[in-house]
Amino acid sequence: MTTAFDPIDLAGTRLANRIAMAPMTRSRANGEDGTPSAIVAEYYAQRASAGLIITEGIQPVPEGQGYPNTPGLHSREQIAAWREVTTAVHERGGRIFAQLMHSGRIGHPDILDGDLHPVGPSPIAAAGQVYTHEGPKDYVAPRELTGDQVHEAIAGFASAARNAVEAGFDGVEIHGANGYLIQQFLASGSNHRTDEWGGPVENRIRFAVEVVKAVAAEIGPERTGLRISPANTLNDISETDTDELYTRLVTAIEPVGIAYLHVLETGPERRPLVLDLRKRFAGTFILNPATGADPTGAESLALIEDGTTDLVAYGRLFIANPDLPARLKTDGPYASPNPATMYAGGPEGYIDYPAL
Secondary structure, three states: OOOOOOOEEEOOEEEOOOEEEOOOOOOOOOOOOOOOOHHHHHHHHHOOOOOEEEEEEEEOOHHHOOOOOOOEOOOHHHHHHHHHHHHHHHHOOOOEEEEEOOOOOOOOHHHOOOOOOOEEOOOOOOOOEEEEOOEEEEOOOOEEOOHHHHHHHHHHHHHHHHHHHHOOOOEEEEEEOOOOHHHHHHOOOOOOOOOOOOOOHHHHOHHHHHHHHHHHHHHOHHHEEEEEOOOOOOOOOOOOOHHHHHHHHHHHHHHHOOOEEEEEOOOHHHHHHHHHHHHHOOOEEEEEOOOOOOOOOHHHHHHHHOOOOOEEEEOHHHHHOOOHHHHHHOOOOOOOOOHHHOOOOOOOOOOOOOOO
């Protein structure tokens, strides 16, 4: 029987186990030009016992930044800073993918440099507020991307993927979940376009498919992953055709042969769709299972044993338990993260959680 502690081949990259560290925003890119600070290397290196580390969301282009102090991968300085991170992880035997996250309409002009403004498939503001250096502010209506700008956004993902490989990452994960730009194109509530990028399902999946193709062409499908979150309402997302939307998306990207599909399960009622997507996708399958208010725990490792998924992704437990795979093996003890320091910007609540 396959267990979570068995190695697995990820399209040519050997993972020591089947426990993934899920991407989590930590807002420690305090260096000049959106570079990760020195403690970021230590943070990820401390968690190198994960079979696969997936980084926090990294903006592929300047206008893709949605929150203060989040890192980029679009400048020489950022590439150099991330190289220190990947070197530290590799020295401890880990594997690390960079998550490329364009926030789209989620953000605010006060977060962006110069005259940059949040963009989206349609000029529809998300309900809610975003934190800025001056405090919470309402989301603004994004600038609708023109046809040429849509292609530029796709090229931005590919360029950042090339930068990630230069920085030493083992691959990249394209963030198509949680209400950011790719899901904004997928969802009918945020995409009201009437051109080839909007309207029927085959048009609304086109942006995601073209990003996957562009990244895979740039760095190789074996270094490319995609994260999705069907029926996720985060960031004011509204989907009316979830099952058709995601089955057609996965069917469309399957011929590209990417390394993995990472699914954030939004509720137990979505398990039938998750199982269907697993059947449709031939590559490695990573599941961040729905666990309600509780963090994903050792009980979810059974999903690997029964074949539901190839890897299980853990989020919150990895914040306070840098040696989480060892703790999962004995089902604890587990430390609890301090919510007050999750986005505080310094070493406290970041690199000071001890291993067993």
